Amino acid sequence: MPGLVLFDLDNTLLNRDVAFKLWSALFISKYGLPESAGDTFLAIDADGHTPRDEFFGAVKILFGIEETTESLIEQYHLNYPPCYSVEEMTVKSLRNLRAVGWKIGIITNGPPSQQIKLEVTGITDEFDGICISSVVGFRKPDLAIFQEAAKLCASRLEGWMVGDSATADIGGGQAAGLRTVWMARGRTWDESMPPPDFIVETITDAVAVILTSED
């Protein structure tokens, strides 16, 4: 019987790399920075893992921007979420899962503005529940956020976790008793960690794996 499929948001359902590069280009043009600043931003950003005050603190010093870090962060929260878009195949795949009875949810570590990414891409209604760490007070890989996500989806915590982070998504999902699908994004799995059940490159492939797996 179908259960629950939880999806990570950034660089799993939505391509954060594309959105971040788009935001970078807007920022570079606004402040008249050299185009090469984009590579510097990518390096400091570390896939979004660098706290934003550290990120903008470094950007300010490296590029001699006089605005306060607070003001830069405020603008970032306004300008960056609208840079997101969703692939049509992703939406189609989610609907295929739901059509055969799976409950589907989002489980994401991030600020409340994660919700804006869902609104601008128009995918809010595709999910049974949306669980944002800053809203529920727990972060992946903590078991509590997985329990919270299942509750928000009105589901038992049984099924799958799909995500691109080895520790937050795969480690967290395994500890929560879920089967796991890792979005590789061209990377290889670190063999020192317990492997995911499947490794894929796209949401379409992740959904295909779930739909064809035995219970």
Ligand SMILES: [Mg+2]
């Ligand atoms: Mg992610």
